[in-house]
Amino acid sequence: MSTATSVHVTESNEAIPVNNPRFGIFKRSYSMAGFGKFMIYVALISASAFFLFPLVWMTGTSLKTVEEVGQRQLNLFPEVAQWGNYTKMLNDPAFQLAYGNSVFVVIIVLLGTVTSICLVGYAFSRLEWRGRNIVFTMMMATLMLPAQATLVPQYVLFHQLRWVPGFNPIAIPGFFAGGAALVFLLRQFMATLPKDLDEAAMIDGANPLQIWWYVIMPLSRPAVATITVFLFVGQWNNLFMPLIYLKDASLTTMPVYVAGKYNLQESPIPWQNIMTASVLFVIPVMIVFILTQRYFTEGIALTGTKG
């Protein structure tokens, strides 16, 4: 560091030839020599294979027959794709019930949580009020507090409210801006918007509620999308809470359903059924992820670099 700053080369950025191969993998604006580039591609593609493989394996297995699953073999895909596995699964009432429950819970949680987080994030970024720093510090302190500390007494609370078993313990707390990390993310984003906007609206006679709705919210769409995706993925995958709170068979959500498909008592284990349910379970997450990946990947960078 000290050697670098003492040379004072910060101004010489343009002087470096763009095609200088000597800057290796550390320089962004360059084009590499052929072999280096080839090696990078080899690394990228083999790593991608490692990352994609479980998904491919899952899909392949879901199309196999029981016999094929039982064999010791390395075939990724079956000789004849058994699409019947899917129609059978889709017609299974237990599956339909679990899927419906999952969709219901996710919708309620998303509506409540996203709205409340937007309100709170606005209060912490655009409004200036006495006590803001204290309240904000308290919120950041809850990030340190592990979820386990409140899990047990919350269970008692919900039990006394007669919410167990039921969707309420999962759906209702979200309405209170659950998730300090996401509030923080939105706050970081909203803080980057120019201050003039509020002032202009204020001069036009808008109150904070109107500014929030007509000025800030439309501009914060990327951050709100990020939060929504985070919440969606987190809630869709959530296994712990449903295990505790949705113990009734009619309340089962997809994660519990999929996890319950794997049963050690069965022999041979019907992997093709388990994987069919898994594929159907993963599809919504994959679609949302691919559609919103731009927001998603940038949103995480926002939490890390500014934190």
Add this chain to the structure above:
Amino acid sequence: MLDQPKLETLLWAFGTIVFIFIGSILVAQIARAVARGFRLSPAEQLKVYWGFLFASPWIIGFVIFVVGPSLASLYYSFTDYKLGKDINWVGLDNYRSLINAEGRDGRNFNRAMFNSLYYAIVGVPLQIFAALSMALILNTTVRGVRLFRLIFYMPVILAGGPAILLAWRYMLADNGGFVNLTLGNLAESFFLFNWLYRGFIFLVEGFNGFFIGLTNGNPTGPLTFFLPAFVAFLIIISLIRGEWGDNKREIARRAIEMIGFLVGGLLVAAGLMAEPIDISWTFIWSLMVLAGWAINTHKGHATRAQLWQWLGLGLLIVGFILTLITPVPEGVEDATLGYLTAIAFASLPILFTLVQKIDHRVFLVFGALLVGIILIRVAPHQLLNGKADVLLRYMTFQSAVVQPDNLDYLNTEYIASYMDAAWLFFILIATLLGVILTKSAKLRQYTLIGATVFFGVVMINSAIDGVTYFRAYDHIAQAEGGSNFHFARFNAATSTVPDMSSNPKWLTNDLWVKPSLILINMWSAGAGMLIFLAALKGVPGSLYEAAEVDGANRVQRFFRITLPMISPAMFYNVVIGMIGALQTFEAVYILRNNDTETSVMSAAYYLFQRTFLQANIGEGSAISWLLAVIIVALTVMQFRYSNWVHYE
């Protein structure tokens, strides 16, 4: 479409919205009234009103779901509350039985904590290594980087759910699982790969066998000496190398502080248990506080020294009160008096420092106290039990394991109870103090050389003891015809070097479940990768250019520029990774087997199993508080010792 429970939830949701609406206005009004009370201007009052109006959904939720439950759970943790039954106050019984591993599955709490620590200490660095490698490959301008970034990140969103974990479970099956078949085929085809593969298996089994042996309790004796001696050795060596300056003082001071944290925590825990705490630990703690005072006044930082003193005194008082109010459990020797004596001894130097009329002669007092304590410790109690023999052996560096065939002898608390790690720390701190306070360079040199020799000998001695000890255990395990001791398994893993026939038993063997879980965590390390990528993009290219002009090669540029520049991202990933590791749940739930459960379960899984499957609220609250304290302590320590992080 909507059945009864769903309608009910919709109604509750609507009610909640109304509740938040009214509650928010109330909170905002109250806030404004308070602001008026503080005589703020009307414009400021309005700002307060709007601010609290918008923030109150979180404030209300915070009170209902965080503050209230936290207080309630603190109360529950002192009771035997089970859902649907009466609440009885049981004091510290929950904590005591957890830490003392009482009851049928008693050791499971310790195992779960150890497993979580394993994920944090072994898993997190590997995860970060994976994330950093991915980020470095992606930080190039080849075509399609965005697509690859998408693929690298994808596992993160899947790994939280059961579906992909089940796919992993299928792929990792022992017999006919895809991973093992592929690896086996590769190993048969390529000699070099086979060699590496066997090496990998040997490494994993050896390491995990050793670790499992540790977590199962018994064969830890030699290690309680080896580790502190090793740490001390490293600290002393780091002091010997390089030039003398403030840097050395800083290292010594930090070392003392770090040990101070650990010992202070141990003291409070011991107070909770009202165990006959070893007098030497309280003694070390007080010495540490004194050291903090001596060094800091030397450097002119008196306020921080005072903080340490008050902290130390506070901890001792907490221990004192807890010792007094906690009833002695049945079947345990009443050691309250001994404990109180120890605390009284330890309070003396702290009280000295509070008076602030102290000079270096206080160390003479310490010397006298030390002699006195050795006398109290060794005689007459230890002598009467015939244990002084072992202490003498240890102090004269002979092997302490004299009767390897005698199981009873090994199962008594080994030499740990005769010369325990506290003494090593005590000697270390005395050395460090000597280094800090001595003005004569020659004396300093002698101190350091003496300490190096001492800790070197203790290290070698305890390593030899360790080997003897492990052999003895193996011997006994064979004699009993079973593998009750996990060290038999460790020996099996290490004796056939390398095992040419078997493949990894990923999910069915105690030695492999934790590595399996870490493998999956490495597969889904993409979140860390994105943070590294953002940090790498922020490193100015001019730094590399300047370094290259100065003749730095690629490796130097990486270690001297890239790593320091991305150290904030590294720090963030370490903290988040550690917290995540202690809370691992989903992967454990999906990957566990009945026979490997105790080897894979994390603290969060243990909490789930004990509390929610058995509705045991009292004990569950105690578990969650212990877990919370550990997580917060780890995080605080990471922030405290984060001087390797460079902020711009």
